[in-house]
Structures are given as C-alpha cells and as structure tokens.
Amino acid sequence: MADEIQSIKQRFGIIGNAPGLNYALSIAARVAPTNLTVLITGESGVGKEIFSQIIHQYSTRKHGPFIAVNCGAIPEGTIDSELFGHVKGSFTNAVDDRKGYFETVNGGTIFLDEVGELPHGTQARLLRVLEAGEFIRVGSSKVQKTDVRVVAATNVDLHKGIAEGKFREDLFYRLNTVPISVPALRERKDDIHLLFRKFTSDFSEKYRTLAITLDSDAVELLRNYNWPGNIRELKNIAEQVSVLATDKMVTAAELHQFIPQQRNSMLPMISGKQTGNDFTERDLLYKVLFDMKQDLNDLKQFVLHMAEANHLKTDMSISAEMHDQPTFNELSTRQPQLQTEFITKQPVVINPANSAAHAHVHEEVEESLSLIDKEKELINKALSKHRGKRKDAAMDLGISERTLYRKIKEYNLDE
DSSP: OHHHHHHHHHHHTOOOOOHHHHHHHHHHHHHTTSOOOEEEEOOTTSOHHHHHHHHHHTSTTTTSOEEEEEGGGSOTTTHHHHHHOBOTTSSTTOOSOBOOHHHHTTTSEEEEETGGGOOHHHHHHHHHHHHHSEEEOBTOOOEEEOOOEEEEEESSOHHHHHHTTSSOHHHHHHHTTEEEEOOOGGGOHHHHHHHHHHHHHHHHHHHTOOOOEEOHHHHHHHHHSOOTTHHHHHHHHHHHHHHHOSSSEEOHHHHHTTSOOOOOOOSOOOOSOOOSSOOOHHHHHHHHHHHHHHHHHHHHHHHHHHHHHTTOEEOTHHHHHHTTOOOHHHHHHTHHHHTTOOEEEEEEEEEOTTOSSOOOEEEEEEEEOOHHHHHHHHHHHHHHHTTTOHHHHHHHHTSOHHHHHHHHHHTTTTO
C-alpha cells in the first residue's frame, strides 16, 4: 500500500507525508475499484477535487467521462436543468431539448463539489439517482436510466445541516457510503515548507526568475501560521513572494509582509472610520449618552452665569454637581446600572433679591435617557438623514449594516 500511495502522489503531483494525508489517499485507492459512492470532507482549499480524480482514474470507469460540478456556483433555478436536463418549452428560454450531466456522463463519474448547497428539490432528485439510477428531465414525465458514479464533497458540517432542516438525512447516508476526510494544511505542518518550495520553484520557472529560499525563522513563520485558506492560500503567497521579494534569501521580517494577520475571530467588524481604540456598539452608545450629559451640563453652566450676571441668588450646589460628573471610563464600569435608565434630576432655586416675600421658586429638570429610547431615536435620525439608505445610515452610526437591520427588526422601525 505504501508503494501505491507513493505512485499516486507522483502521478497527481501530491506533496507531503502527513499521516492524515496518507490515510486519506489509502482510502481513496481502496475504494476506487468499486462503484461505491464517496463523500469527501475538508475545509476549502485542501484539494478535495484531486481525490475525486484519483478515484475516477483508479476505477473501472477511467475510460469513461468525468465531470466536476460546483453545486454552489449554479443558480437554484437552473441547477435541476444542468444536472438532469430539460425538454423544449419546460420553462422560459427552453427552446430545445437539453441533456443534463447525469445523461452525458453515463458510464463515467460525476464529482459534486459543495453538495451541501443543493436545494431541497434537487436533493430529492439526486437521491432517486443514487437509489434507482433513474432521473426525469425538467418538464418531462419520461423516466430515464443512468449509470453514473457519484463522488461528492463538502466543506460544511452536513450533520448541522440535517439538524437545521437544510439537508436530507437519507441523502447524507447515501452519499456517505465511504467517507474520506482531507486534513487541513495547519494539521500538516511538516508539509508546509515542502509545498512552499514546490510552488516557488514552479513560479520561478514560469516567470524566469531565480528561485527564492527561506531562512530558518521564515520557515518557522510558515509553520506557525494558521492557513485558513489552506493550500490555495499557500500557493497564492508563494507566488507573491516569488515576484515581489527584493532578496532571494527571504527573512521572516520580509515574509511577514506577505502573510496576513491571524484572524482570531469571524465576527463582523464595526464599519465606518474608527479613531483611537475600537469601541463596541455598547461603548459607542454610552459615549453618545456621555456627550449628551456634557451638553446638558454646559447649558446649566450658561444658566448659572446668566443668573449671576443679573444679580440673581442661586443655589451653588448646582455648580458643584456639574463639576462632579463621572468620566467615560467610570460610565463604562457602571454599565449594568446605566443599561436601565439615566435620570438627570437637578433642583434649581432662584431667589429674587428684591422680593419682599423671598419666595422660593423651585424648578425641576428631569430627562429620561433610556438606552433603548435613545438608540431608537439615533437610528430614526440616521435613516431620515440618509433617506432610508440603510448602508449609509449604518456607516454614520458606526455600526455594521447587519446590526442595523437587526435593530430595525427588533424595534419594529420598518413599519
């Protein structure tokens, strides 16, 4: 088996000796001579299509046709026609009969990449092909036979799709007769430098330049990077380095310019221009409330100065309270209390000096600064300002467009 795996690697240009890779190749070699359906799983960019070609070339169907179909790239409205064909007049622009892939590849192998993206109706049609070898063209009632081996691949968790009702459980077990799991590049650390050298050698020949080499620190940088794009990303970076590197001995510092920063999270970022430290959505709301509080204090200060200028006796505790305002950091630490409601309540006592009765006039200023109310008000103002253009409104608010859509739905602002 080891000799057969080595032969497969040489024939298909596969580089690496990781145990996970060798095991996947051994499964492909053993299942190839049969007609069993195979489901290849693995992240995007790990090379799942190569395994489908290995299975076809080492099978009894190797002289038959082979076709690779990206199920996620075909629109839902036309995928049935692409796979199973259609008859004239079955839908708009169907000016003639057309054979589908399952008819044209009869006797061969069809590779269904991204099979998890198939619509429910197409899943039912595919299940019938796998169970009975039968299909019906779109717009026809005639049952046709086909002898096609199906090799499928996906980079999504089909078990999760089944739980969410997006993928048929019976179809999954039909496809998953023999599973092959292709390891991610980060699980093949010893293969990363080998692949990189192969790619740079190919690119130096293609662009007629000297091949580059990496120092030890640069090699370690390659090994420690997470490679979310797997082999496809590694090849892309190898091409960039081959063309743009100023020195053929590439150091870690220079290589670091070509490797993107580690992506530790897939959460959406706040859109719009950020200054200083990045704020979360809640922090931005507190900052708005703090600014409003400052504006209110400025107004009170102005009233105090006007009263003093007109020789009015005032309660100086107002001024003392205004100078004792919490900082923005203090507001952040008091988020649980602030989250319910801000109530600014200041007694203002003005005593006219020339009044015989010395009557006290008490004025209470009360303003509710509920987070929800202010958030609704800000969203409405932004939408009004940008005439309902949600993308522009989201940018103006400093939040993502997805968050804005969620807030509009949550507060029923689209009614």
